[in-house]
Amino acid sequence: MSVLARTTDVTRRYGGVLALDRVSIEIRPGELVGLLGPNGAGKSTLINLFVGLRRPTSGTVELLGGSPADPLVRRGIGVTPQETGLPEALRVGEIVDFVTRHYPEALAKGELLERFGLTGLERRQVGGLSGGQKRRLAVALAFAGRPRLVFLDEPTTGLDVEARRTLWEGIRAFHDEGGTVLLTSHYLEEVEALAQRVVVVGGGRVLADDTVRAVREMVGVHRISLVAPVLPELPGVLSAEREGERTHLVTHDPDRLVVALVTNGAPFSGLEIRPTSLEEAFLTLTAQTPAAA
Template identity: 50%
Template sequence: MNPLIRTVDLVKRFGDATALAGVSLDVHAGECVGLLGPNGAGKTTLLTLVEGLRMPSSGTVELFGGDPRTAARRARLGSTPQATALPDSLKVREVIDFVQAHYPSPCGRDELVAEFDLGAFLDKQCGSLSGGQQRRVAVALAFAGNPDLVLLDEPTTGLDVDGRRVLWDAVRARHRAGTAVVVTSHHLEEIEQLAERVVVIDHGTVRADDTLAAVVAGVSRRRVTLRGIAASDIRALDPDASVTVDDDLVTAVVADSDALVRALVDSGLRFTDLNVRGATLEEAFLTITKGTV
């Protein structure tokens, strides 16, 4: 099956600055892909190229098998950029109707309102909404046309915890209904909640591309927590360990947890509550972007 998005050796330069340095990536129907990377990594630039808003310096980018600037292809795409810009004077209901009118087969308005919990401010002018409410509307609009693919750039910026979870539930529902999703976020918990596949971009290149579980499992470091000893004891046993202390709980992120545990036992130090686990997505992300995998 042809991918919804295909990029091959994609390069984008802005003057002397290189935002993308040869990105090759496919996104297929039904996928939910989390796009991670530090500020300036090239995530937003990649999305704008996929949308046809910018042209690549070299390489190729295809949307639904062809030029992203083609109207017929863009009619199958929904997106929410980082910045929310809704017309202040229009009511939320009117904005939804306006956006849906641009698509050949939009989803039902009532269904969209229910999924994104927009009912309480459906008849309010967009300019009277809080920043979080505007963001919720903006993300809902990405799905208004019942697209095959949606690009969400930092979708929950400015939302509180409850607002984020409402959007997560709604995006998951749209994904289950068949919409492919590409989402960027600085909330790593958000990627864990939504994505099945993770692509890590750093300095304009793809550093990792695999399932969520594989990215986390592929990181070579482990987290060891215990009580009853000092941080200096851990550092004496493993000088390369990253050690933090919270009250009496000592946490060490190490390359070889087995070796550390053996050294602890051999040292005769008394400790309690030993726990060893794999890296979280946040730890995986930081390790990958620091180039220490």
């Protein structure tokens, strides 16, 4: 199957609110796609359409060659929504057993728990888990049935750095085995670390859909970092940020800015020039995009 999931000219309204406006996206086998957008951009709505929790107002949604409304089709996917609620009185092992029994070829319980840093918690009641452990369990359950395609909506929200990286490794392991993932995240460094392809949505529309590198280059800005006691007024500075002794400048024309800096004669040291980060590209792409109405 050349495409695992597809939306074609999908529009979704909630009363008078236009959440998605003629959105067309394809997810192909083996991809790890990062879905980015500001709050209210339509990311969760798009995932809900893919997994059959919502239906489009117009347009079509395909999943694994069929309809997301078909329970047999949905058996081939895994999902971790933005908010989850697990029975507090049940033990971790009991929840895993319950979920895996819905699948003909589920992942072994021990392997699933180990992959997501939950080894040793099998007999712990969910109510006794920390917030981070509950979130890791919710993500782990998305992979329990050996799915072909996994949807993760803000999978690492609220996790510390170590727990986040444990989840990253679990997601990478699934992807390395040929699995396909669509994830949303407010942590852009997470998408930059995991995803090969990035889809940016804003105002209910797709603003960019390409590799991480291509999206960075799309906005055509560079980041200049230097140490300077005082900086003169410089041409073409889009934004400036002070971090300790260093100043970070974002510009479309780094050569012109450096020439102006040298010509001015202001003392500086430690000059660094690099392409924009994914975060800077994302902010540039979405800055002028109005919210969907």
